[in-house]
Amino acid sequence: MNDMNDKNEKIFSRRVVQWYLSTKRRSLPWTQNRSIYNVWISEIMLQQTRVSTVIPYYNRFVKRFPNVQSIVDSNMDEILYYWSGLGYYARARNIYETARRVVKDFKGVFPLDFQTISSFPGIGRSTAGAILSISENLSFPVLDGNVRRVLIRFFGLKGIKSQIEKELWSIVDRLVPKVDSRIFNQGMMDLGSEICLPLKSPICQDCPLEKDCFSRNMKLIKPESSIFHDRKNRYLKEKEVQLLILIKKDRFFLKKVLKGRIWRGLYIFPEFYSTDQLRLFLKKFDLIYPKDQIIKMKPILHSFSHIKLKIFPTKITIRKRNDQFSEHIKKHGIWYDMSGKQKIGIPKPIYSLMKEIINFSNSKKSF
DNA sequence: AAGTCGGGGCG
DNA sequence: CGCCCAGACTT
Numbered sequence A: 001m002n003d004m005n006d007k008n009e010k011i012f013s014r015r016v017v018q019w020y021l022s023t024k025r026r027s028l029p030w031t032q033n034r035s036i037y038n039v040w041i042s043e044i045m046l047q048q049t050r051v052s053t054v055i056p057y058y059n060r061f062v063k064r065f066p067n068v069q070s071i072v073d074s075n076m077d078e079i080l081y082y083w084s085g086l087g088y089y090a091r092a093r094n095i096y097e098t099a100r101r102v103v104k105d106f107k108g109v110f111p112l113d114f115q116t117i118s119s120f121p122g123i124g125r126s127t128a129g130a131i132l133s134i135s136e137n138l139s140f141p142v143l144d145g146n147v148r149r150v151l152i153r154f155f156g157l158k159g160i161k162s163q164i165e166k167e168l169w170s171i172v173d174r175l176v177p178k179v180d181s182r183i184f185n186q187g188m189m190d191l192g193s194e195i196c197l198p199l200k201s202p203i204c205q206d207c208p209l210e211k212d213c214f215s216r217n218m219k220l221i222k223p224e225s226s227i228f229h230d231r232k233n234r235y236l237k238e239k240e241v242q243l244l245i246l247i248k249k250d251r252f253f254l255k256k257v258l259k260g261r262i263w264r265g266l267y268i269f270p271e272f273y274s275t276d277q278l279r280l281f282l283k284k285f286d287l288i289y290p291k292d293q294i295i296k297m298k299p300i301l302h303s304f305s306h307i308k309l310k311i312f313p314t315k316i317t318i319r320k321r322n323d324q325f326s327e328h329i330k331k332h333g334i335w336y337d338m339s340g341k342q343k344i345g346i347p348k349p350i351y352s353l354m355k356e357i358i359n360f361s362n363s364k365k366s367f
Numbered sequence B: 001a002a003g004t005c006g007g008g009g010c011g
Numbered sequence C: 001c002g003c004c005c006a007g008a009c010t011t
Helices: A006-022 A036-045 A051-064 A068-073 A076-083 A090-106 A114-118 A125-136 A145-155 A161-175 A181-195 A275-284 A323-332 A348-365
Strands: A237-248 A251-256 A293-296 A300-303 A307-317 A333-336
Touching: A006 A161, A006 A181, A036 A051, A036 A090, A036 A125, A051 A076, A068 A090, A076 A090, A114 A125, A125 A181, A145 A161, A145 A181, A237 A275, A237 A348, A251 A323, A300 A348, A307 A348, A323 A333
Parallel strands: A237 A307
Antiparallel strands: A237 A251, A251 A333, A293 A307, A300 A307
8 A cells, every 4th residue: 555556546535434424524714615715815825824723813813704706895904904923914915916916817806726826926826726626536645744754654655855845746747536535535634633642642543544554653753854855953053132111191102023034014113223322313303301211121031933032022102202213213113003093014922022011000090 | 946935723 | 851742835
């Protein structure tokens, strides 16, 4: 069975499909109404993001944006508002760009062609396959982290990354059935997440593929799938940044991130890479004044996938009028009031800082 | 082929 | 703290 041939492929697929249909499946928001639009949004959100994390974001997003036209009629700030906290914000930009193309080139009707949707930003081979198989039951394979792990273990694959990757695509391409590709792909992913566990040892006695699995009943010592999308020494680089938190009547001064790759399009506190830079800025806009309250807050650690960021927040509560700074704001930033009326994207650590400050000042008031 | 891109959750 | 998550894109 480990040797692939026509018959064994069919047995493999049938076992996965049977297993999927025979067990109680959790119902997910995007499988209730499997419109290609819904599945597209869900698949983009699910890239490198857990199902349980995605669910509330997905529900909010499709409620506000029920179709591609509603996305095009909105703007990037509002889309990033609904994406705030999910991470990988380029995905939100990709959704906007794709929606724009679908309206412009396809009259707002999401195309069902593999090559076409693969050409949209943020949709690679696996996501294109997931969209077309889950929404339309078209026979395309999916190769995500779960499917990878199941296949690597079942066939006992090892070697260099690029070779395995090629081999895996060749395998799923032959395994995906002509009919029931939807069930098969979802079955493979669920097998990976529920049975063929990544960290804990797999529950082989519940696996429909156990009998012929190369790695059956393996004792999991070291995870093997990390070679794919996790790098070693991921926190090698450490960076420090000064954040200036300006507060005026319960409003926070936020600047839009215009360049760079991290958090582009989102709003953050003004950042400085030295205390001197920060001081210069304060002096330039005459922000240090006896009545202004200056507090150095406790540093915060924020880990990205490749950088560990140490944030040094300086909080200044402005109690005087400052016309020079007000002019500067109109051009370069906004006063944000946390009521939710201003629909903009805000990174998690920035939002957490604001919440912490508001809660602290509220708790002080109540005493 | 390797690096980049967030944030959360779990052991 | 290390690893993982319905990966895609750039360099």
